[in-house]
Amino acid sequence: MKDTLAILGGSPVRENAFPSRKTMGEEEKEAVIDVMDSDCISAFLGSPGEGAWGGPKVLEFEKNWAEFFGYKHAISVNSWTAGLTISVGAVGLTPGDEIICPPYTMSASSTSAFFYGVVPVFADIDPKTFCLDPESVEKSITSKTKAIMIVHLFGGSANIDALYDIADRHNLRVIEDAAQAPGTTWKGKYVGGLKDIGGFSLNYHKHIHCGEGGVLVTNDDDLALRAKLIRNHGENFIDALELEDLTNIVGGNYRLTELQAAIGIEQLKRLNGILNSRRELVSHLEKQLESIPGISSAYVHEESEHAYYVYPLLFDKEVIGIERSQFIEAVNAELPPPTTPEDIALSGGYVKPLYLNKIYQEKIAIGCKGFPFNYHSDTSQNYAKGLCPTAEKMYEEELLLSSIIREPLTTQDIDDFINAIKKVINNAKFLK
Numbered sequence: 001m002k003d004t005l006a007i008l009g010g011s012p013v014r015e016n017a018f019p020s021r022k023t024m025g026e027e028e029k030e031a032v033i034d035v036m037d038s039d040c041i042s043a044f045l046g047s048p049g050e051g052a053w054g055g056p057k058v059l060e061f062e063k064n065w066a067e068f069f070g071y072k073h074a075i076s077v078n079s080w081t082a083g084l085t086i087s088v089g090a091v092g093l094t095p096g097d098e099i100i101c102p103p104y105t106m107s108a109s110s111t112s113a114f115f116y117g118v119v120p121v122f123a124d125i126d127p128k129t130f131c132l133d134p135e136s137v138e139k140s141i142t143s144k145t146k147a148i149m150i151v152h153l154f155g156g157s158a159n160i161d162a163l164y165d166i167a168d169r170h171n172l173r174v175i176e177d178a179a180q181a182p183g184t185t186w187k188g189k190y191v192g193g194l195k196d197i198g199g200f201s202l203n204y205h206k207h208i209h210c211g212e213g214g215v216l217v218t219n220d221d222d223l224a225l226r227a228k229l230i231r232n233h234g235e236n237f238i239d240a241l242e243l244e245d246l247t248n249i250v251g252g253n254y255r256l257t258e259l260q261a262a263i264g265i266e267q268l269k270r271l272n273g274i275l276n277s278r279r280e281l282v283s284h285l286e287k288q289l290e291s292i293p294g295i296s297s298a299y300v301h302e303e304s305e306h307a308y309y310v311y312p313l314l315f316d317k318e319v320i321g322i323e324r325s326q327f328i329e330a331v332n333a334e335l336p337p338p339t340t341p342e343d344i345a346l347s348g349g350y351v352k353p354l355y356l357n358k359i360y361q362e363k364i365a366i367g368c369k370g371f372p373f374n375y376h377s378d379t380s381q382n383y384a385k386g387l388c389p390t391a392e393k394m395y396e397e398e399l400l401l402s403s404i405i406r407e408p409l410t411t412q413d414i415d416d417f418i419n420a421i422k423k424v425i426n427n428a429k430f431l432k
């Protein structure tokens, strides 16, 4: 029975569970207790003066983040979804403008545009980086295009030189969604907001987290001020700061608490260790993948270092001889059941290309009358199936994802994963 596939009744490659991720330590616990003892759980006030920019932990966290990532400004927010919305507002987009987005990403990368009446236009992805394809971006530009949303997916960098070049030539603002990419580099610098503004998620699933949260980064003083004002009731600061340009200064409450910031300070200290551990596991994984036909390992641009939020693989159905869904099911059957949804050894497809979502298909986003798609009389935005063939192919056929590269997993865990893959490939004929 040793060689019989587990899915066909044989013994699995491994039965004992993979070690679970443990994200909080004594340091975080003590930091939280210190904040509790101080009784200052948030020091923000929505008006000029003391408290306008946050309490001591928020300010310390932002200073540390800016220093670590090499940005002039780091601005904490209570989710990266909020950070994306703030970015769209801060760069001055207004109703009827268009922003070019990738369709292969978390939904907020494009829905953030709606809150300012901005229309997402989708360009295809590059099949190697899974991030925006510069050629497709250039073809998607219209007279209404005002910005590009670059997403650094799975922890890998988009080709930012080519995308920044397009932005420069067409006078477009750039927002970067590096939710999954804290520690990803391009030409030795940390990606995040190298051109205009962007940032990171601190939700529970990310490399480091504070439950929910995010951090914007920028080197631009004006964008930093606008982002801070949108984070915290900017309308109340207009007189005190003698603001002349009131575009999008109406603010929300997107503030991080002192408790979250205190956790964030400790988590940031762990980031390098997490990145090193993931990179070592990937190096072990990739050596073994070399000998496996039909499965290709992740591409990393020569100018970049990957942060491995998850590990992307490409599946070649012609070589392996079975459907991707059969392959995934058979490999997972060889391995212990996941203890949490994110521990799953192998999954496929990532997300349905965003334009196939009903809000785009029916063009109903804000209100029920077609805003912002109908802000201009021309409502011919294309969200039809077939719009971004590479993203659709990744979703339907080719992409595999694994979280087997996350700490505290070891090279032994990777070996079991590889043995499961090999066993399924060697026995694929029994699944046909």
Ligand SMILES: Cc1ncc(COP(=O)(O)O)c(C=O)c1O
Residues within 6 Å of the ligand: 079, 080, 081, 082, 105, 106, 108, 109, 151, 177, 179, 180, 200, 201, 202, 203, 212, 213, 214
């Ligand atoms: C690419 C991407 N963008 C945006 C977000 C939203 O971040 P948050 O959950 O912090 O709001 C996520 C979160 O998973 C993400 O992966």
